[in-house]
Amino acid sequence: MSEKEESAGGEQDDVSFLRTGDIICLTCLVTSQKEGAGGESERVCLATEGFGNRMCTLENVSDRDCPPDISSCSLYIENALSVRALQEMMSADGGNIGGMSELPLSHIILHLIAGGGTTTATNTSSNDATTSKGGGGHKTLLYGHAVQLRHVQSLMYLACLSSCSSNDKLAFDVGVQEGSEEGESSWWTIHPASKQRSEGEKVRAGDDVILVSVATERYLHMTNVAEDALIGGRLGYMVIASFHQTLWNVTSLSSGSVRIRNMGHLFGNDVLRLFHGNDECLTIPENWSEYPLHNLIIYEGGPAVTQARSLWRIELIRTKWHGALVGYEQPFRIRHITTGRYLGVVEGMNEKLVQLLHRDRATYQNSAFVLCPNKDPKKQMLVDEKEEEGMGQATIRYGETNAFIRHVEREVWLTYQTSEVTRKGIGKVEEKKAIAHSEGHMDDCYTFFMALSEESMSARVIRKCSAVLNRFLKGIEGLQTDGNESRDWRRVDLNEVLMLMRDLIDYFAQPEEQLDFESRQNRFRALRSRQDLFQAEGVLNMILETIDKFSAMEALPNFASLIGIRNQLMWEEISTYLYLLVAAMIKGNHSNCAQFAALLRLDWLFGRLANPQSAEGILDVLYCVLTESPEALNMINEGHIRSVISLLEKVGRDPKVLDVLSSLCEGNGMAVRSSQNTITDYLLPGKDLLLQTKMRDYVASLIPNILVGLVDGSSLFKRWYYEAEVEHVEACEGADEPPYLRVGWANSVGFKPFPGPGDGWGCAGVGDDFCSYGFDGMNMYYGGKPRQVGHRLLRKGDVIGCLLDLIASEIRFTLNGQAIYSLF
Known part of the structure; x- marks a missing residue:
């Protein structure tokens, strides 16, 4: 494919130049740290999570047998301005120049996926270049101009942070931050690294560039990480803003203008569901695990077609134009979203097994697939090892195109095998297990359906949350058995766990009251969808398990010496955030609250009120359960009420305690007399435990609209x-x-x-x-x-x-x- 893409209007769109709306990644060369590499160089890519971790790291993209997470490296070119125009805009708008900062989250995601143009101010200088007619109004990047890069997954901006965690005390950390209203910190000027390019010239895809922070006038630089600071890092390198230069290669992943013209077609890095027939899709069982007997891929219908475990990502096996249009005979990997593992075919005892493979095992030989329009061996083309230039041709259309999936190396088809299994409470049912076969069935074709943006984001958060919590749980177990020298405990980064808790609480936050009715209802629907997905994937139960492990650890006599004085305060914060997170995940959701409407669960909650440090979060959970699931009121006993009242004596007049006591007295508009009588008996008149000891019939406060004061230089009366x-x-x-x-x-x-x-x-x-x-x-x-x-x-x-x-x-x-x- 040439560098010229044919547009819908018959005009040529040159994708070799970078424009706003394009998706890119920044790569550079580092010395290989593998044993026996002999100091060879390998190419790495700037990456960041954006959820639970704001810092930028590096992802290896040079090894074809080790699949990189390109989705974490994708940066969306949102704004491009001359430095002069940027300065004028900063002075005029006070630093708030975000093009899409006021858009709803769902609109932003759709905007990024579609590659739409961004909103910029109108007072740009005359030398800001614009594209030709085929570019759809996207602005061309010029050397010397300032750009704003937005991380596609987290929707945050690449920025120079105010912190410094490197040995270079004149440097700043580089990460992502929310919103573009943080002044110049999210703006970078782009300069040529080669003498063949000059200031004012168009930036080409594949150019080596130097990025300079507008706020700090420091270069975007890659540096070594101290060995004792490698927790959670990658490759022993980190990204900072320093006075030392690093040459970054601007690699194009996807063209925004091409995406707009071909909406509805399959692109690389899309999150989707693979439907077989009209009523079932490719997914994993609810009890999936990495053990060989449970590492199965199945075809399932019903609720599975709306759950996060049926989401997959198509990842083209190349870095350049990784987000191009997917066509036939192009090798790609299929990644499961919630587990982060790759679909692969491995050799078994007597058959070829279809399993989810860890990243280390997902080699090209095991995990490379291609799409084929049919199974005719005479019409099968050889897979071209040469990377195709450009965005390719629109071939696979969502909901319409049927295609077969063939494994590249083993030349087998992804098909199914029907068997009869017995399930508890149901009996014998027919189950379709995914297998690899040289012939397969005539109906092995798949139809592709794109996932909702809310689903794909929730699935990514589920994977991140599961990975961090599993590592944390293993670390706690290692801490109990082997002490603080445990290898699993040393892999735990408490800062990452704490940041994850905060991000999750914000992720499940209730809609703001100042929003209009329609916006609030849309936010409520999105929030309910998130809560249901997390519940279905077992994340809520995992958090409850973490709380149990926390309680067991705190009961140990040598608890303080195990975690250390430095980590004790952070440990207490995490303990409080865990309960607040549970409250956020169940608030307003009757089905999630109903699982706490059991005597054992209620005893578990009320029993933890004895710890005043966690009382704030537990009270939030109790209030949600009692208000959203009134059936729990029938299981409240005298001991539960006494434990709540005792908090008034321990922590004072806390409004949350009174809210819980109030919710115990009424359910669905009906008075619960037993609870009311118990509360009355224990709140004796002689005890000053209530906020208000006298009832007023009516209280009002009137304030005139006249303000007086003392102002310097004013002639107002004194x-x-x-x-x-x-x-x-x-x-x-x-x-x-x-x-x-x-x-x-x-x-x-x-x-x-x-x-x-x-x-x-x-x-x-x-x-x-x-x-x-x-x-x-x-x-x-x-x-x-x-x-x-x-x-x-x-x-x-x-x-x-x-x-x-x-x-x-x-x-x-x-x-x-x-x-x-x-x-x-």
């Missing part, structure tokens, strides 16, 4: 006085208490009158906090504390005067013209 007259007093019908009035001054910042419980609870009125001063005729109030200055409360006909002296910093009150001889 003394202010107003009077309030009580014209009419009327008690509420059926009220037991007479009306009560308080008048005063309040600060516009900090004063938050909200006489009620919940998230926004504050003070009842003026004088009840440290930002206001009140007077009721008998007492002057500040911080909720009264100071008696009179003999009676305010009544009808009284005139109250309020004086504010900003020069002497005094507040005085008068009653019916008589000064109160006390002041603030």
Whole structure:
């Protein structure tokens, strides 16, 4: 395929030049660290996770027998501006210049997959180049211009961070950050590394370039990592912003304009489902494991077609144009998303086995497949070892094209074998197991259906979460058996675990209240989908298992010495985040909350309230269970209620404790009398455990829209006085208490009158906090504390005067013209 791609309008689109909307990766050469390599160079690619780890690492892409994770290396060219235009935009917009930062998440993902053009400001300079008609308005990159690169998987921006973890104290870490409103930190100027290129010239795919951070004026540099800092790193190298140069090769993965014209076709690195027939797809069993007897691939219908375990990624076996259009006879790997393993064919005792292979075993010989339009041996073409240039031709269309999958080296077809198996609670059922055969069946063809962006992202998060938690669980087991010298424990990075917990809690966060109704409902649907996928893949149970291991570790007598003083604070944070994560994963989801509506589960939750450090997260879990699954209220006993009330004495007047107690009293609008009576018995009148010991019939706070203050250089008056007259007093019908009035001054910042419980609870009125001063005729109030200055409360006909002296910093009150001889 030539470098000229034929567009839909019959025009030529030159894909050799880089434009906004294209997807690239940055590669460089390093000295091989393999034994016996003799100092040979190997090509590595800048990569990052973006979830649980913000730092950039390097991924080896030079070994064909070791598949690289190109999806973690993909960078989307979002913006390209001249440096002058960037400076003008920064000064005009105050640093918030993100093209897509305000778009919903689903729109951003669709935008990235489709390779659409980005929104930029209109005041760019005249020398900002644009593409020809075939480019669809995508801007061509020029040397000397500033670019903004967005990580495709995490939707974060490649940026120069403020931290420094290398030995070079003048360098900064390079990673990804959310949002583009962090000023110049996410902008890089691109310069030619060869004398054959000059400033202002177009950047070609495959050029060697030098990237300079606009914010710090440091180069994007690859450096060695100290041996004691290799936890979670790759290849012994790290990426920093330094005064040392590194030549980066800009490798094209996908053209944005070609993607737009061929939407609906199969591209490399797409996440999809492989359907066999109309009602079943290729997937793994629910009880899949890496052991040979359980390492099976099956065809399954029903709920499996919507679960994350049926998602696969097509990865072309090449780095350049890795995201090109997939055609027939192009070698590729099929990667399972949630396990991260590769579909492969290996030699068994008497047959060829179809299994999921670890990355180390997924060699070209074991895991390379091609698509074929038919099984006619006369029409089979030889697989071309030479990498095809360009984006290729649109061949495979989603939902329409049927294709057979053939293993390259062993020349067998991916087919099925039907057997009868017995399942618990169901009986004998027919199961189709994926096998490799030289002939197969006539109906071995597959139809491809692209996964939803929300599904593919959730599946990637599931894989990351499972990998980190499994490594963490093995580390805890090794810590218990072999101490802190355990090899499994030394592989654990507590910082990564802590960051993963934080990212997961944000991932399951509830929609913001200020969103409009439609946006909130869309977010709720996406959140529910995430919760269901994580529950179906067993991640929630894995987190509960981690909590159990945590509790067992903390019960050990030598616990502090095992983890070390340096890690103890981080350990406590992780313990709290685990419960908060469970609450986030079940909140608003009845089916997830219902699994806690069992006596053993409730005993497990209430039993952990004895640890005050984890009480915050446990209370959130309890509140979600009691409100979303009212059937749990029937299993609450006296011991459960006593454990909640005891927290009031341990941690004080915590609103979360009162929320849990309130949820115990009512379910589905019906009173639970047994719980109410138990709570009443234990909250004796003599104990000051409640936030409010007297009930008011009605509380209101009125604030005029007049603001006064002391401003430098202002001609405003420095003394202010107003009077309030009580014209009419009327008690509420059926009220037991007479009306009560308080008048005063309040600060516009900090004063938050909200006489009620919940998230926004504050003070009842003026004088009840440290930002206001009140007077009721008998007492002057500040911080909720009264100071008696009179003999009676305010009544009808009284005139109250309020004086504010900003020069002497005094507040005085008068009653019916008589000064109160006390002041603030």
